[in-house]
Amino acid sequence: MDKEQARWIYKTMNEIRDFEEKAHEMFSNGEIPGFVHLYVGEEAVATGVMSLLEDDDYITSTHRGHGHAIAKGCDLNGMMAEIMGKRDGLGHGKGGSMHVAEIDKGMLGANGIVSGGFGLATGAGISLRNQGKDNVAVCFFGDGAANEGNFHEGLNFASILNLPVIFVCENNQFGEGTTHKYASASETVAERASAYNMPGVYVDGMNVVEVRDAAKKAIERAKNGEGPTLIECDTYRKYGHFEGDEQKVKTKEDRNADRNPTEEFRKYAIENDLLTEEEADEIEKAAQTAIDDAVEYGENSEQPDLDSLYKDVFA
Known part of the structure; x- marks a missing residue:
């Protein structure tokens, strides 16, 4: 990692955290309609993987998708307007928090269906291979989705066809309110990879x-024609499954509960001469400004016209 990459990583992690903290505040004030699932605490996963991707690489996301979208380079202004249901949003206000997408950035969409991304990412992998492109598709999913049938179908099919797909499990320890330990017969998700003849990395x-080191190896493997990889990232979500969740299942003793990946990277970058204290402070300030600007953009955006109900539909 060089200094430029470190700056991008720290900038992205701060933008994710600040965006989500602002969304938390706005939702509590009634400024965001629908459901909101926040990514605070998981910034290292999206940022670590996306630090190695390009616009021509594809990702599929989850209902907790803001962090993935930001790290993939989706427009902050358009994202904020979208979750506010405004006309200038990335989906013209029709997708909201759970369906943020920006195809030009390779973000194939957040997904309100648990495990909904496996088929999409595998299909994207087929598309990349058939077009002879040197790119990868990454499927992000939670530990709850690992117990859905789509998980097994997606990994099995990707392995059979030797596709350039990387499956990234964000194990935040709770599938809504059910602990991974209770719901999974295997101790880890990563160990399931052997059943599908691919590496499983925890x-x-x-x-x-x-996270970045593991993703780098998986990307190189995929681009060398060696097929898919399963990466399990042991993480933690600061807030509930959704905004308003009382989080009764959580305790202060939960693994990773007292950690902040953004602060940990700041310390690492400074200790390894990748950032100075002053540079880190500047990045934090710039990230907060970018989020404040996005909020202003969303607030100034108009509500969609009623006629828009008849646009962007198939029939």
Whole structure:
């Protein structure tokens, strides 16, 4: 990692955290319609993986997709307007928080269906291979989705066809309110990879450097024609499954509960001469300004016209 990459990583992690903290505040004030699922605490996963991707690489996301979208380069202004249901949003206000997408950035969409991304990412992998492109598709999913049938179908099919797909499990320890330990017959999700003849890697999902190293190897493997990889990132979500969740199942003793991946990377970058204290402070300030600007953009955007109900539909 060089200094430029470190700056991008720290900038992105701060933008994700600030965006989500602002969304938390706005939702509580009634400024955001619908459901909101926040990514605070998981910044290292999206940032670590996306630090190695380009616009021509594809990702599929989850209902907790803001962090993925920001790290993939989706427009902050358009994202904020979208979750506010405004006309200038990335989906013209029709998708909201759970369906943020920007195809030009390779973000194939957040998904309100648990495990909904497996088929999309596998299909994207087929498309990339058939077009002879040197790119990859990444499927992000939670530990709850690992117990859905789509998980097994997606990994099995990707392995059979030797596709350039990377499956990234964000194990935040709770599938809504059910613990992974209770719901999974296997201790880890990563160990299931052997059933599908692919590597299964378990990493500290609060450590962006460790996530990035694992993703780098998986991307190189995919581009060398060696097929898919399953990466399990052990992480933690600061807030509930959704905004308004009382989080009764959580305790202060939960693994990773007292960690902040953004602060941990700041310390790492300074200690390794990748950032100075002053540079880190500047990045934090710029990220907060960018989010404040996005909020202003969303607030100034108009509500969609009623006629828009008849646009962007198939029939």
